Ligand code: HEM
C-alpha cells in the first residue's frame with residue numbers, strides 16, 4: 021500500500037510537471053522573462069523532479085533498508101510544507117515581486133528539506 025505522503029508527493033509532482041511544462045512553452049513563445057524563467061525552473065526542479073523523488077523515496081527507501089519509515093506523520097508534514105513553501109515562493113515572485121512574505125515561504129521550503137533528511141536518516145539508522 022502506498023502511503024498518503026508518497027501518493028501526495030507523486031500527484032503533486034505530476035501537477036507541477038504539467039504546470040512547469042506549459043510555463044516553459046509560454047516562455048518559449050512569449051520570450052524573455054527573468055522572473056518567470058525562475059518560476060519555471062523551480063516549479064520543475066522543486067516541484068516535478070524533487071517531489072517525484074520524495075514520493076518514490078518514501079515508498080522505496082524503507083523497503084530497501086528493511087525497516088518501516090521512521091514517521092509517516094513527519095512525511096505528511098513534509099508534503100504540506102514543501103507544497104506551501106513552493107507555491108508561496110513562486111506566487112510571491114509572480115504577484116508580490118518578492119519581499120519578506122516570499123522569503124518566509126522560501127524559508128519554509130528550505131526547512132521542509134530538513135524533515136526529509138531527518139526522517140530518512142532515522143529510518144536508515146533503524147529507529
Ligand atoms: C515542455 C517542457 C519544457 C519547455 C518548453 C521548457 C522551456 C524553457 C524555456 C523557454 C526556458 C527559458 C530559456 C531562456 O530564456 O534562457 C527554460 C528554462 C529553464 N528550464 Fe525549461 N522547459 C521545459 C521543461 C523543463 C524541465 C522538465 C526542467 C527541469 C527538470 C526544466 C528546467 C529549466 C531550467 C532550470 C531553466 C532555467 C535555465 C537558466 O537558468 O537559464 N525545463 N525552459
Ligand code: HEM
Nearest residue numbers: 054057058059061062065066069070109126127129130131
Ligand atoms: C528552498 C529552496 C530554493 C530556493 C529558496 C531557491 C532560490 C533560488 C534563487 C534566489 C535563485 C537565483 C535567482 C536569480 O538570481 O535570478 C535560484 C536559482 C536557481 N536555482 Fe534555486 N532555490 C531553491 C532550490 C533549488 C533546487 C532544489 C534546485 C535544483 C534541484 C535549484 C535550481 C536552481 C537553478 C537551476 C537556478 C538558476 C535558474 C534561473 O533563475 O535561471 N534551486 N534559486
